Amino acid sequence: MSKKTKKHWGGFSLKPRREVPEGLWMRCPACEHMLYKSAVEQNMNICPGCSHHFRIEAATRIKYLADEGSFQEVLSDLATDDPLSFRFRGTTYKQRLKDDEKKCGAKEAMLIGKAFIKGRGVILGVMEPNFLMGSMGFVVGEKLCAAVDKAMEGNLPLVVVSCSGGARMHEGVVSLGQMAKTSAALAKYDEAGGLFISVLADPTTGGVTASFAMLGDCIIAEPGALIGFAGRRTIAETIKVELPEDFQTAEFMLEHGFVDMIVHRKELRSEIARLIDYCKK
């Protein structure tokens, strides 16, 4: 159709609408507003309208939390074996590991290292939600234990940000064993007088909630984070009760004493520094 003969109806052009360039906009799952992606990113991945905290990858989390350039990663090459030769949904665990490494650039679902938070030296562990849903297998457990050891050696506070789908089923009992091992390591650290600040991001579930994530001397949650062990539907169907709307949210957990405080992402650095000073660490 030539420009001259272009049809109009009621003042509206029938020309197909210009497409919104892909990747520029995103929808907030909480308030459902369309948001300009770069505006959200500049706002620490928080919805400017309703303060919904979006999930962020480990590298971004470290950027937000640690003093610029201070994070020195250790054990970055520690990679998992495939102890059960696990196959699922037409693929193999080994293939999934390769795919996820390519997708998010991390070799595992946790990064650990030394860092500074507002000038306070810490051992920092951050989970990567894009690597097998931030699940804990052998390597995540080993890294957590190594972080505890380093915190003990250096007499430093330990800060761990959990963001996890739980224990990694692909490693079966090897993964479940890490729940006990990480808990035991933290018990030793506690006896030695260490300070463990556990930050729960959305989501913190399953075997991670049932082990190290809930063992913090201080447990901080991000607003609206999903925190729980079993899934909501499983619980409702098992115990045959109607669960409250806000069940397993950070706010529900705070009200029921499982979480010590809810801290906005923009306040997290200051709050952690304040806690370290308060505990004289």
Ligand SMILES: [Zn+2]
């Ligand atoms: Zn929103």
